Amino acid sequence: MHDNEHxxxxxxESFIRKYIFSLDHKMIGKQFLIYGLLMFFLGGGxxxxxxxxxxxxxxxxxxxxxxxxxxxxxEVVTGADRMWERIYESxxxxxxxxxxxxxxxxxxxxxxxFTMHATVMVxxxxxxILVGAFGNFLIPLMIGTRDMAFPILNMxxxxxxxxxxxxxxxxxxxxxxxxxAGWTGYAPLSSDAQWTGVEWGQILWGLSLFVQGLSSLxxxxxxxxxxxxxxxxxxxxxxxxxxxWSLFIVAILLLLAFPVLSSAIVxxxxxxxxxxxxxxxxxEGGGDPLLWQHLFxxxxxxxxxxxxxxxxxxxxxxxxxFSRKPIFGYRSxxxxxxxxxxxxxxxxxxxxxxxxxxxxxxxxxxxxxxxxAVPSAIKxxxxxxxxxxxxxxxxxxxxxxIAFVSMFVIGGLSGIYMANTPVDIFIHDTYYIVAHIHYxxxxxxxxxxxxxxxxxxxxxxxxxxxxxxxxxxxxxxxxAFNCTFFPMHILGVGGHMxxxxxxxxxxxxxxxxxxNIFITMSAFTLGxxxxxxxxxxxxxxxxxxVAEQNPWHVNTLEWEAPTPVPHGNFGQIPTVYxxxxxxxxxxxxxxxxxxxxxxxxxxTGGD
Amino acid sequence: xxxxxxxxxxxxxxxxxxxxYAIYYITLIALILVMAxxxxxxxxxxYQEGKxxxxxxxxxxxxxxxxxxxxxxxxxxxxxxxPQWNKIKSPTSFPENPDVVVQxxxxxxxxxxxxxxxxxxxxxDDDLILExxxxxxxxxxVHIRLTAVDVIHSFFVPQLRLKQDALPSRFIDMxxxxxxxxRYEIPCAELCGFGHSGMLGYLNVHAQTDYDxxxxxxWPQ
Numbered sequence: 001m002h003d004n005e006h007x008x009x010x011x012x013e014s015f016i017r018k019y020i021f022s023l024d025h026k027m028i029g030k031q032f033l034i035y036g037l038l039m040f041f042l043g044g045g046x047x048x049x050x051x052x053x054x055x056x057x058x059x060x061x062x063x064x065x066x067x068x069x070x071x072x073x074x075e076v077v078t079g080a081d082r083m084w085e086r087i088y089e090s091x092x093x094x095x096x097x098x099x100x101x102x103x104x105x106x107x108x109x110x111x112x113x114f115t116m117h118a119t120v121m122v123x124x125x126x127x128x129i130l131v132g133a134f135g136n137f138l139i140p141l142m143i144g145t146r147d148m149a150f151p152i153l154n155m156x157x158x159x160x161x162x163x164x165x166x167x168x169x170x171x172x173x174x175x176x177x178x179x180x181a182g183w184t185g186y187a188p189l190s191s192d193a194q195w196t197g198v199e200w201g202q203i204l205w206g207l208s209l210f211v212q213g214l215s216s217l218x219x220x221x222x223x224x225x226x227x228x229x230x231x232x233x234x235x236x237x238x239x240x241x242x243x244x245w246s247l248f249i250v251a252i253l254l255l256l257a258f259p260v261l262s263s264a265i266v267x268x269x270x271x272x273x274x275x276x277x278x279x280x281x282x283x284e285g286g287g288d289p290l291l292w293q294h295l296f297x298x299x300x301x302x303x304x305x306x307x308x309x310x311x312x313x314x315x316x317x318x319x320x321x322f323s324r325k326p327i328f329g330y331r332s333x334x335x336x337x338x339x340x341x342x343x344x345x346x347x348x349x350x351x352x353x354x355x356x357x358x359x360x361x362x363x364x365x366x367x368x369x370x371x372x373a374v375p376s377a378i379k380x381x382x383x384x385x386x387x388x389x390x391x392x393x394x395x396x397x398x399x400x401x402i403a404f405v406s407m408f409v410i411g412g413l414s415g416i417y418m419a420n421t422p423v424d425i426f427i428h429d430t431y432y433i434v435a436h437i438h439y440x441x442x443x444x445x446x447x448x449x450x451x452x453x454x455x456x457x458x459x460x461x462x463x464x465x466x467x468x469x470x471x472x473x474x475x476x477x478x479x480a481f482n483c484t485f486f487p488m489h490i491l492g493v494g495g496h497m498x499x500x501x502x503x504x505x506x507x508x509x510x511x512x513x514x515x516n517i518f519i520t521m522s523a524f525t526l527g528x529x530x531x532x533x534x535x536x537x538x539x540x541x542x543x544x545x546v547a548e549q550n551p552w553h554v555n556t557l558e559w560e561a562p563t564p565v566p567h568g569n570f571g572q573i574p575t576v577y578x579x580x581x582x583x584x585x586x587x588x589x590x591x592x593x594x595x596x597x598x599x600x601x602x603x604t605g606g607d
Numbered sequence: 608x609x610x611x612x613x614x615x616x617x618x619x620x621x622x623x624x625x626x627x628y629a630i631y632y633i634t635l636i637a638l639i640l641v642m643a644x645x646x647x648x649x650x651x652x653x654y655q656e657g658k659x660x661x662x663x664x665x666x667x668x669x670x671x672x673x674x675x676x677x678x679x680x681x682x683x684x685x686x687x688x689x690p691q692w693n694k695i696k697s698p699t700s701f702p703e704n705p706d707v708v709v710q711x712x713x714x715x716x717x718x719x720x721x722x723x724x725x726x727x728x729x730x731x732d733d734d735l736i737l738e739x740x741x742x743x744x745x746x747x748x749v750h751i752r753l754t755a756v757d758v759i760h761s762f763f764v765p766q767l768r769l770k771q772d773a774l775p776s777r778f779i780d781m782x783x784x785x786x787x788x789x790r791y792e793i794p795c796a797e798l799c800g801f802g803h804s805g806m807l808g809y810l811n812v813h814a815q816t817d818y819d820x821x822x823x824x825x826w827p828q
């Protein structure tokens with residue numbers, strides 16, 4: 001890199017311009033990443049609260065729960081008892097008193113907990129990190145351009161997301177509590193306050209998702225425009241790295257899917273505030289509860305692929321780089337992603353097999369749904385093919401890449417059960433579904449996210465993350481994840497319903513008490529393991545080992561940019577001469593060839 | 608894993624279980640093959656000093672093979688599933704002339720069971736409404752008109768392998784034939800509010816003589 005003088009022209013920016021209302025795609029990407037990590041703790045904390053209730057139904061939480069003596073005789077024994085005493089004596093209704101009297105999770109509060117756990121994880125963690133953080137950081141760098149097509153829209157996309165998160169957080173503290181009708185918000189439970197007692201919570205939930213929809217909309221238009229129009233010279237579509245392909249496809253899905261949810265939410269809010277009946281049937285006619293489900297899942301299923309496709313893209317990068325091999329069947333990988341995205345539009349009915357939808361439709365949706373096994377299998381076999389005869393480096397990002405593949409296989413295969421209409425009769429609305437989505441979204445997307453963070457951290461912050469801490473985090477997470485979610489398959493086979501707060505109320509679920517306790521213990525381990533990641537992330541920002549420009553010896557363009565990447569990214573816009581995965585080319589000295597190296601140029605030996 | 612399935616007590620349950628087992632073995636074999644390949648590759652092709660990766664860009668033959676193989680498996684599985692699904696859920700293929708017809712209605716947070724009484728008509732004076740208790744004879748075809756009064760509920764009897772959402776102001780027909788007398792739980796499987804957990808009814812499957820005695824007790828003639 002001898003033309004750095006081009007990059008030095010940018011003037012010093014004020015703190016606010018640089019770190020808060022930044023127009024730089026890299027800063028916006030980092031903002032989304034930190035935003036997602038913070039929300040990850042909110043979402044995870046909610047999960048731990050309801051996991052406690054599932055393991056020890058109606059028993060007070062540790063530390064903040066009242067003691068048995070206090071609950072029985074009113075005798076203050078512990079510090080927590082003193083706190084409860086104060087709360088009960090105070091005149092006004094305290095938040096804790098309403099939601100967790102004596103530290104015991106109230107059933108209505110329980111419904112709010114799992115509703116908000118899923119809402120936060122889906123809309124405020126996985127999508128902001130995968131699409132917001134990686135999309136923003138990687139797209140301009142990997143296609144070889146200086147920034148996004150619309151930097152101001154890009155900034156707006158982040159601040160819409162912040163506004164959405166603020167609105168969502170306020171919902172926890174309004175009278176009546178937050179939304180408690182499930183993250184799917186099925187009407188009429190969600191459309192009429194009398195069924196849940198939730199007044200403003202549900203409306204704020206809708207408003208927040210509507211604003212988050214604006215963020216996604218603005219972001220996706222930006223991604224699509226940037227990828228179509230601003231690729232570096234020579235960067236043809238079939239020279240794009242797979243992670244960019246995945247983000248491109250996801251941007252199209254977001255653009256088309258999210259407005260459906262936004263419209264449905266507007267109708268829901270009308271039902272609540274304006275007395276319309278879109279989602280309830282009245283004596284005079286009115287609408288239909290199933291309309292909500294059709295609208296929600298018409299958005300919701302593409303949304304599921306929005307959650308997994310960028311994970312697939314990231315895993316593909318990691319596996320190719322650390323196997324030192326080209327992606328096996330690059331074009332099939334692209335076509336498989338397009339096929340998954342296309343099929344994603346015609347499978348929503350599989351969420352509704354038992355909903356009362358016409359049974360004939362069930363058979364049609366079963367067929368389209370099971371077809372998704374085909375592109376999923378293509379991708380899995382191609383990842384294996386990429387490792388075949390490779391030279392596999394077990395770096396921490398690669399461990400996450402391998403974990404992604406193996407967990408995605410389990411999550412993909414368990415999906416066949418619920419795609420199958422007769423089997424779904426039994427497992428629908430049981431923990432089998434919970435196991436499945438967590439194997440795909442946690443085992444899949446989150447492992448890809450962790451791997452991606454560690455992999456691109458040197459480019460983001462110019463330093464490595466601490467590898468010992470990363471490895472401890474990986475192994476703890478991998479083991480605790482499987483201990484938490486694998487037994488849920490067994491609960492599901494036993495018929496254990498989801499969304500019940502006390503399994504011990506049912507005769508046929510008594511046998512699962514021990515398993516629920518085991519799952520909760522594992523979940524707490526899993527939760528606390530994530531503290532290691534976040535500590536490592538923030539610590540390494542300033543204390544990590546300084547990284548060179550291209551520490552993993554990667555071909556793609558982001559590693560051609562200097563570290564730390566300056567405003568405008570590249571001195572001179574690079575020209576691309578080859579595909580992104582030219583690893584271990586025969587008769588080459590190095591086992592990698594940057595995309596910028598001309599076809600017949602002599603080997604330069606890297607940077 | 609499948610030993611955790613509750614004992615099946617319905618005529619169509621075995622068909623569901625057979626598909627469950629078929630998918631279980633197909634996915635188990637697929638899982639073992641993929642994991643074994645993955646682990647083999649990870650060991651065999653780990654980084655070794657002086658050994659380079661082999662440059663392979665892919666194989667069209669292999670892509671065609673695994674695309675075709677998965678497609679065939681998927682369609683075969685679907686073919687076996689259509690009839691089972693129709694048998695359980697399609698009103699046109701229900702057994703005719705049911706021995707018992709009951710209306711089940713979900714409401715926060717109970718199941719109301721309405722028997723039409725001797726005149727076999729709902730909405731007449733001899734109707735009998737029971738809260739959370741459903742009585743049927745063993746080895747008899749039972750038709751249920753499922754509905755809800757407030758929000759969506761879901762009628763679930765694990766042992767019957769039967770689940771169906773109940774929608775307000777809509778009547779959905781379903782059927783079953785229980786093969787074993789006993790008392791089975793009917794949890795609500797769809798989130799329906801703060802009392803969802805614990806919304807629980809009971810299906811009492813009686814021997815024919817006991818059922819006749821129960822009828823006699825309810826509608827003395």
